[in-house]
Amino acid sequence: MSTDTTISQRPTPPSYEVPKVIRFGALAVGFLVLVLFPLVFNNPTISTIGVFAMIFLMAVTGWNIFSGYTGYIALGHAVFFGIGQYATAMLASYWQIPPGWETFLLIPVSMFLAGLAAIPIGLIVLRVRKHTFIVLTIALMFIFQLFAYNLRGWTGGSQGLEVSQPPWDGSIFNLPYYYVGLFLAIVAIISSFMIRRSKFGLSLLAIRDDEDRARSLGINTRNSKLTAFVISAIFLGAAGCMYAMFVGSVYPQFSFDPAFDLELSIMAFAGGLGTILGPSLGALIISGAQQYFLITFGGANVFLIVYGALFILILRLLPGGVVPAISDKWRSHVVRKEQRILDSELEGPAEAGAHK
Amino acid sequence: MTLLGVEGIVKNYGGIQALRNCTMNFQEGAINGLIGPNGSGKTTLFNVMTGYETPDSGKVTFRGKDITNSTPDEVFAAGIGRTFQLTRIFPRLTVIENVHIAAQRKGLVAQMRQWSQPDERARALESLDFVGLTKLSREPAGSLSYGQQKLLEFAFIMVAEPKVMLLDEPAGGVNPTLLKHLGGRIKELNKTGVTFIIVEHDMEFVMGICDQVSVMHQGSALIEGKPEIVRNDPAVLEAYLGTDMTEVN
Amino acid sequence: MLVLQAIIEGVLVGGFYALMAAGLTLVFGVMDIVNFAIGALIVLGAYLSYSITTHFHIDPFVSLIFTTPLMTALGMVIYVFLIKPIKTNKVVMSLLTMFAVATLIEGILDICYNSGFVQIHASYINNSLRIGKLNFPLIYVLSFLLSAFLLSCLYLVTYRTKFGRSLRASMQNPVAARLVGIDTDRVSMITLGIGIGLAAIGGMIFGTTNAFNASSSYDIISRLLVIVILGGFGSVGGALVAAIFMLVIQDVVAVVWSPVWGSTAFYMILMVVLLVRPQGLFGKKGVRAQ
Numbered sequence: 055m056s057t058d059t060t061i062s063q064r065p066t067p068p069s070y071e072v073p074k075v076i077r078f079g080a081l082a083v084g085f086l087v088l089v090l091f092p093l094v095f096n097n098p099t100i101s102t103i104g105v106f107a108m109i110f111l112m113a114v115t116g117w118n119i120f121s122g123y124t125g126y127i128a129l130g131h132a133v134f135f136g137i138g139q140y141a142t143a144m145l146a147s148y149w150q151i152p153p154g155w156e157t158f159l160l161i162p163v164s165m166f167l168a169g170l171a172a173i174p175i176g177l178i179v180l181r182v183r184k185h186t187f188i189v190l191t192i193a194l195m196f197i198f199q200l201f202a203y204n205l206r207g208w209t210g211g212s213q214g215l216e217v218s219q220p221p222w223d224g225s226i227f228n229l230p231y232y233y234v235g236l237f238l239a240i241v242a243i244i245s246s247f248m249i250r251r252s253k254f255g256l257s258l259l260a261i262r263d264d265e266d267r268a269r270s271l272g273i274n275t276r277n278s279k280l281t282a283f284v285i286s287a288i289f290l291g292a293a294g295c296m297y298a299m300f301v302g303s304v305y306p307q308f309s310f311d312p313a314f315d316l317e318l319s320i321m322a323f324a325g326g327l328g329t330i331l332g333p334s335l336g337a338l339i340i341s342g343a344q345q346y347f348l349i350t351f352g353g354a355n356v357f358l359i360v361y362g363a364l365f366i367l368i369l370r371l372l373p374g375g376v377v378p379a380i381s382d383k384w385r386s387h388v389v390r391k392e393q394r395i396l397d398s399e400l401e402g403p404a405e406a407g408a409h410k
Numbered sequence: 411m412t413l414l415g416v417e418g419i420v421k422n423y424g425g426i427q428a429l430r431n432c433t434m435n436f437q438e439g440a441i442n443g444l445i446g447p448n449g450s451g452k453t454t455l456f457n458v459m460t461g462y463e464t465p466d467s468g469k470v471t472f473r474g475k476d477i478t479n480s481t482p483d484e485v486f487a488a489g490i491g492r493t494f495q496l497t498r499i500f501p502r503l504t505v506i507e508n509v510h511i512a513a514q515r516k517g518l519v520a521q522m523r524q525w526s527q528p529d530e531r532a533r534a535l536e537s538l539d540f541v542g543l544t545k546l547s548r549e550p551a552g553s554l555s556y557g558q559q560k561l562l563e564f565a566f567i568m569v570a571e572p573k574v575m576l577l578d579e580p581a582g583g584v585n586p587t588l589l590k591h592l593g594g595r596i597k598e599l600n601k602t603g604v605t606f607i608i609v610e611h612d613m614e615f616v617m618g619i620c621d622q623v624s625v626m627h628q629g630s631a632l633i634e635g636k637p638e639i640v641r642n643d644p645a646v647l648e649a650y651l652g653t654d655m656t657e658v659n
Numbered sequence: 660m661l662v663l664q665a666i667i668e669g670v671l672v673g674g675f676y677a678l679m680a681a682g683l684t685l686v687f688g689v690m691d692i693v694n695f696a697i698g699a700l701i702v703l704g705a706y707l708s709y710s711i712t713t714h715f716h717i718d719p720f721v722s723l724i725f726t727t728p729l730m731t732a733l734g735m736v737i738y739v740f741l742i743k744p745i746k747t748n749k750v751v752m753s754l755l756t757m758f759a760v761a762t763l764i765e766g767i768l769d770i771c772y773n774s775g776f777v778q779i780h781a782s783y784i785n786n787s788l789r790i791g792k793l794n795f796p797l798i799y800v801l802s803f804l805l806s807a808f809l810l811s812c813l814y815l816v817t818y819r820t821k822f823g824r825s826l827r828a829s830m831q832n833p834v835a836a837r838l839v840g841i842d843t844d845r846v847s848m849i850t851l852g853i854g855i856g857l858a859a860i861g862g863m864i865f866g867t868t869n870a871f872n873a874s875s876s877y878d879i880i881s882r883l884l885v886i887v888i889l890g891g892f893g894s895v896g897g898a899l900v901a902a903i904f905m906l907v908i909q910d911v912v913a914v915v916w917s918p919v920w921g922s923t924a925f926y927m928i929l930m931v932v933l934l935v936r937p938q939g940l941f942g943k944k945g946v947r948a949q
Contacts, residue, residue: 125748125751127751127754127755129758178930178933178934181933182933184750184751185687185693185750185751185754185892186888186892188693188751188754189693189754189884189887189888190888190929190933192881192884193881193884193885193888193926193929194926194930196877196881196926197923197926197927197930200919200922200923200926201923203919204919204920204923248522249522251524251525252521252522252523252524252525253510253513253515253520253521253522253523253524253525254521254522255525256503256507256510256511256525257511257521259500259502259503259507260500260503260511262502263500263501263502263503264498264499264500266462266482266498267494267498267499267500268500268511269481269482269483269486270460270462270482270483270485270486270491270492271483271486271491271511271512271566271567271570272483272486272487272512272514272570273483273511274483275483312877313762316758316759316762319755319758323755356766356770357766358762358763358765358766358769359762359763359766359767359770360766361759361762361763361766362759362760362761362762362763362764362765362766363759363763365755365756365758365759365762366741366756366759366760366763369752369755369756369759370741370744373747373752
């Protein structure tokens with residue numbers, strides 16, 4: 055009896071996944087790059103790009119936990135971004151927090167408040183079907199924007215609110231923001247990973263594929279969706295807080311901004327909606343490009359054109375995103391390799407036929 | 411003994427009366443068939459029984475308990491599983507993931523643990539083995555053939571060990587070999603105590619496997635009884651306009 | 660008295676929103692897509708009418724002869740190249756695509772025209788119509804009449820023509836429609852063309868009654884979405900009622916309380932209604948498949 059087995063005799067199919075070694079390697083390299091980035095490129099303009107990239111990273115990963123996993127594309131999540139911003143600005147002045155390290159304590163507070171707000175909001179918007187949901191979240195965001203404009207006593211109306219900037223030296227000003235942002239982004243990614251691995255995550259994916267079917271198998275879809283909604287809101291609140299602290303001012307049109315939601319969705323789609331790392335990849339690439347555009351061309355309107363055109367292209371050509379495209383390529387690579395081996399075995403020595 | 415029963419169910423859609431004062435009882439431990447011409451309300455009855463639709467009036471009882479207004483997840487948790495006419499599986503998830511979805515867990519903390527605990531995995535593989543899909547466990551469910559998807563649906567309902575399985579046209583679009591396989595699985599599962607209610611048009615399949623057959627016509631029950639009795643009943647023949655029944659006879 | 664004026668003005672302006680919402684909900688009913696770009700397209704129509712009337716010194720209503728066919732064609736092109744190719748998850752993907760189109764248009768308009776506010780002028784714009792003690796800007800009345808006229812045309816086309824029959828069939832059951840030989844793709848293409856052609860007209864109306872710039876699209880789209888949700892997706896009658904209802908309320912609140920709260924009231928009503936009836940006023944309850 056022959057001791058080596060041919061492919062056709064293998065009991066289980068080969069793994070089509072990218073080998074763990076490569077995956078961990080890539081992750082480790084990525085992590086190192088991100089940690090060392092502002093130290094290597096210590097030009098404040100460049101590290102500013104980094105800070106915004108971190109803010110978007112945590113926001114998109116958080117957004118993906120809800121929209122990517124459940125398939126309910128929430129185009130109004132800027133609500134929680136704005137809540138984070140306004141909470142930070144209002145509490146910083148109300149509690150008389152001195153600018154500097156203490157302001158960072160507002161991050162967990164903003165996260166808590168955003169999460170808290172997400173409960174009633176979620177209960178309302180999650181009652182409707184997917185397409186109404188999308189539209190409803192957009193309407194909701196406009197409501198908040200209007201509130202921000204109108205409740206002048208609290209929000210400063212169109213004048214906005216200020217968050218005092220810490221008196222740090224210009225050359226290292228960005229560093230604390232960057233590293234805190236990186237930390238939060240990593241927390242977001244780890245949360246996303248743990249959710250994806252859990253039964254809860256599987257329930258979310260089932261909801262994405264066929265919500266009613268999931269219900270018929272015992273999944274409490276309402277609670278699952280709400281939980282994911284609240285978790286994602288928490289990360290958006292954190293992003294809002296960081297944004298308010300870093301930029302120093304909070305305005306209605308930039309806190310509750312439809313363009314922000316558009317950016318979130320492009321980043322998630324481009325990277326790979328529903329994957330763990332895809333949105334992060336998309337965030338890094340696109341926010342980097344965005345900042346570059348702003349610096350080179352100024353003016354938001356050119357960027358709108360680019361965003362719009364880019365999104366249309368992505369939706370047409372690569373609706374799955376980069377990460378799934380990579381795993382698809384890997385899969386076809388493995389299949390082709392197997393096919394070649396199989397072909398060579400079939401053409402092999404005549405004994406192969408005799409053994410049968 | 412009646413396991414699942416409906417009493418006086420009325421369900422209207424606009425001007426159409428889908429169910430008219432429908433009263434039926436399904437015996438525990440038996441393989442119950444539910445037949446009737448197209449439009450007689452079989453799938454609607456299933457929808458009402460499993461919480462997808464609420465009846466305009468009437469009652470659905472399970473083991474004596476009123477479950478008329480229960481939601482689909484409550485119905486499933488009570489022990490009633492169902493398949494759909496057009497198979498509904500989770501196409502973007504792998505076969506093994508599909509089967510894990512029905513695995514019930516209690517408590518918040520449990521939800522956060524990995525999606526495949528050892529005992530769940532064992533049960534999942536057992537179900538897949540039972541229907542014969544083990545080799546395909548890592549494939550995305552959407553890439554399975556229609557017949558394989560039907561088996562998958564069967565498998566993942568099994569995982570939760572339901573007391574009743576409602577099968578909506580399990581034979582539809584399935585080749586004879588696979589159908590025989592499915593029939594064998596149903597009989598074997600029935601021996602372990604699972605009650606079945608099967609909606610079907612394939613008379614040969616129904617008559618060959620069911621202990622008890624109920625016939626529906628124009629939204630209400632026409633007759634219930636043993637297959638041989640039902641197949642020869644003149645009212646049933648008339649309801650079908652003689653097509654399917656005479657072919658079987 | 661002021662309230663009565665507000666109510667009537669609400670009705671007059673509501674006509675415009677009713678026309679636009681009807682187009683939006685019709686498009687959704689036929690092809691399951693939310694034309695999120697309609698706000699930007701209306702603004703595009705407004706700018707086109709604006710440029711034509713200022714450069715060629717012609718009446719805004721006359722400019723429609725040029726803008727309407729142009730934008731109808733644009734609608735059909737958008738359908739063929741962007742919507743038709745979408746195979747999976749049509750509702751979500753099309754909404755995102757149209758969201759992107761809207762952003763694209765807004766960006767282009769912003770660059771071409773800068774962010775200054777403009778308004779379309781005609782010699783009679785500022786004339787008013789007097790009825791008893793009430794004053795109504797003539798342009799409001801004319802716009803309302805135009806909207807009403809077009810809505811009736813829409814009704815006639817939908818219910819009295821062969822195309823309308825194909826349209827309704829495609830709305831009710833696309834598969835069955837195809838089985839009886841209706842080219843649902845062509846119906847969809849024409850419907851989107853109609854929807855966007857109407858946006859051209861709506862743009863002219865909007866441009867004469869409001870000062871606008873590229874970012875006005877947000878105001879328009881958010882209101883239209885509220886109206887369509889309230890009326891129920893797919894229900895043209897619902898859109899009509901919702902439009903008039905919301906605009907009247909907005910105007911009354913603006914007069915009685917303050918203009919800023921008028922806009923807010925708009926959205927608050929949406930929230931309240933949805934709490935009670937998630938399917939909108941006229942929508943059908945989401946029927947679970949099978």
